Amino acid sequence: MPKLGMEPIRKAALVKATIVEIGRAGSLDVTVSQIAKRAGMSSALAHHYFGSKEEMFLAAMRHVLTLYGAEVRGALATAEGPEGRLHAVLRASFSPGNFRREAVGAWLNFWVLAQTVPEAKRLLAVYQRRLRSNLLAGLRPLAGNRAGAMADGLGALIDGVYLREVLKSGPPDSAAAVAVVLDYLNTELKGKGA
Amino acid sequence: MPKLGMEPIRKAALVKATIVEIGRAGSLDVTVSQIAKRAGMSSALAHHYFGSKEEMFLAAMRHVLTLYGAEVRGALATAEGPEGRLHAVLRASFSPGNFRREAVGAWLNFWVLAQTVPEAKRLLAVYQRRLRSNLLAGLRPLAGNRAGAMADGLGALIDGVYLREVLKSGPPDSAAAVAVVLDYLNTELKGKGA
DNA sequence: AAGTTTATTGACTCGTCAATCAACAAAAAA
DNA sequence: TTTTTTGTTGATTGACGAGTCAATAAACTT
Numbered sequence: 001m002p003k004l005g006m007e008p009i010r011k012a013a014l015v016k017a018t019i020v021e022i023g024r025a026g027s028l029d030v031t032v033s034q035i036a037k038r039a040g041m042s043s044a045l046a047h048h049y050f051g052s053k054e055e056m057f058l059a060a061m062r063h064v065l066t067l068y069g070a071e072v073r074g075a076l077a078t079a080e081g082p083e084g085r086l087h088a089v090l091r092a093s094f095s096p097g098n099f100r101r102e103a104v105g106a107w108l109n110f111w112v113l114a115q116t117v118p119e120a121k122r123l124l125a126v127y128q129r130r131l132r133s134n135l136l137a138g139l140r141p142l143a144g145n146r147a148g149a150m151a152d153g154l155g156a157l158i159d160g161v162y163l164r165e166v167l168k169s170g171p172p173d174s175a176a177a178v179a180v181v182l183d184y185l186n187t188e189l190k191g192k193g194a
Numbered sequence: 195m196p197k198l199g200m201e202p203i204r205k206a207a208l209v210k211a212t213i214v215e216i217g218r219a220g221s222l223d224v225t226v227s228q229i230a231k232r233a234g235m236s237s238a239l240a241h242h243y244f245g246s247k248e249e250m251f252l253a254a255m256r257h258v259l260t261l262y263g264a265e266v267r268g269a270l271a272t273a274e275g276p277e278g279r280l281h282a283v284l285r286a287s288f289s290p291g292n293f294r295r296e297a298v299g300a301w302l303n304f305w306v307l308a309q310t311v312p313e314a315k316r317l318l319a320v321y322q323r324r325l326r327s328n329l330l331a332g333l334r335p336l337a338g339n340r341a342g343a344m345a346d347g348l349g350a351l352i353d354g355v356y357l358r359e360v361l362k363s364g365p366p367d368s369a370a371a372v373a374v375v376l377d378y379l380n381t382e383l384k385g386k387g388a
Numbered sequence: 389a390a391g392t393t394t395a396t397t398g399a400c401t402c403g404t405c406a407a408t409c410a411a412c413a414a415a416a417a418a
Numbered sequence: 419t420t421t422t423t424t425g426t427t428g429a430t431t432g433a434c435g436a437g438t439c440a441a442t443a444a445a446c447t448t
Contacts, residue, residue, distance in 0.1 A: 198415060226405080
């Protein structure tokens with residue numbers, strides 16, 4: 001059976017399975033066996049390719065962050081003008097995909113992981129810097145020297161709105177989430193001269 | 195040795211120890227034995243009083259929420275005028291106590307817990323409603339019919355700013371956190387008539 | 389053809405841990 | 419003073435889990 005070149009395939013399957021299992025459990029309390037089983041292989045093979053469970057978590061985190069990055073980039077590609085760019089970032093941040101069980105579980109647990117695992121904290125910092133830079137690109141033409149402060153506020157607001165949206169009972173309302181952030185944005189832009 | 199009336203004392207010690215251990219581990223991956231040891235008793239006694247680890251977690255969560263509620267109430271007691279009330283809520287939300295390792299660990303992990311444990315979600319919802327109501331009391335005189343939307347935005351912003359502040363490298367800067375939220379508040383209030 | 393690299397797993401090690409139980413001790417009630 | 423209630427723990431159970439290892443097999447190299 002052993003075909004060569006399985007490594008990337010197996011790794012990809014494990015990463016996906018890791019995210020799914022974290023979403024199912026709602027926590028990092030998932031076993032390597034569970035992950036491996038979902039990915040269709042033995043737990044020994046999972047250890048063979050990743051060495052440890054923590055490596056699997058970090059690979060999963062990188063993947064989630066990559067997906068999100070791709071979503072933002074995709075939205076930005078068709079965006080026109082500063083407002084369009086800002087809106088694109090919001091659309092990507094509150095896209096349906098980010099409200100799927102797996103994504104929610106991933107984000108919440110990666111925040112927890114970042115407390116104690118330096119590499120997790122680093123990855124999160126990279127994502128935040130990229131988000132900030134994207135926001136800044138849209139804000140500078142509109143808000144001038146206030147752009148920096150606004151980008152910080154917007155970034156935090158995005159995380160906060162996301163958090164509340166995923167933790168509330170009932171289905172998340174991404175339109176409402178975008179509206180809250182847009183309201184902030186518009187008010188800040190109007191009050192720019194003050 | 196057995197003095198009577200130990201139950202509340204033991205339970206309180208266990209709750210405190212649970213929070214400390216969650217802070218130390220940065221996750222809910224703490225054993226009943228660890229908690230019991232820190233609280234100065236056997237793990238069997240911990241089970242005797244709480245029945246299960248999950249009950250200990252929930253009791254710890256209630257305690258953290260109670261502390262936070264008390265802090266807000268204390269700050270509100272000396273606050274004057276709507277602006278003063280809003281400021282008091284911010285002060286309490288970003289007080290040094292909330293940036294202690296134990297508090298950070300508690301909040302992050304309670305968010306995770308809320309995904310899967312209904313009682314945890316309920317407790318979080320109670321806290322959010324109370325926060326909203328406190329914000330609303332300060333906002334209504336200043337923002338009239340926009341108070342509702344602003345309270346939602348402010349609540350989310352508080353959570354988001356807290357999250358970023360605790361996850362960034364280096365010591366948290368509560369003054370900066372308050373400033374970001376105040377900026378949002380002031381801009382929204384100025385733009386009220388628009 | 390012999391040797392090497394890659395793929396794969398069942399079985400195993402060594403450890404942990406939540407929860408239970410039997411037993412003991414002291415105070416309160418009867 | 420017997421009995422019941424409350425406090426307390428060491429020992430145990432029963433289960434699970436991360437990571438290792440030896441063994442098997444296919445493919446690629448020489």
